[in-house]
Amino acid sequence: MTVKEAKIEYNKLLKRYNKAIIYFDREDIPYHEKENQIVNFKNILKGLNYYLGKIGPHTSKETMGGFNVG
Numbered sequence: 001m002t003v004k005e006a007k008i009e010y011n012k013l014l015k016r017y018n019k020a021i022i023y024f025d026r027e028d029i030p031y032h033e034k035e036n037q038i039v040n041f042k043n044i045l046k047g048l049n050y051y052l053g054k055i056g057p058h059t060s061k062e063t064m065g066g067f068n069v070g
Contacts, residue, residue: 003055007067010051014066017044 020041024034052058055067 006051006054011066013047
């Protein structure tokens, strides 16, 4: 896997992460439904961590906002 490929995959997972945060913050969704999604959320976090390891040095801005792929 190239660094560019890792950045692309990281950006995809980061979008899922951001959607998950919105989901977990919603008050109209029952707690037990959110609880069922914890495993998926953990997998997203593991994936983000994995791709950051493949990418190497990065800034906190890139961590939270994604990478420029070009």
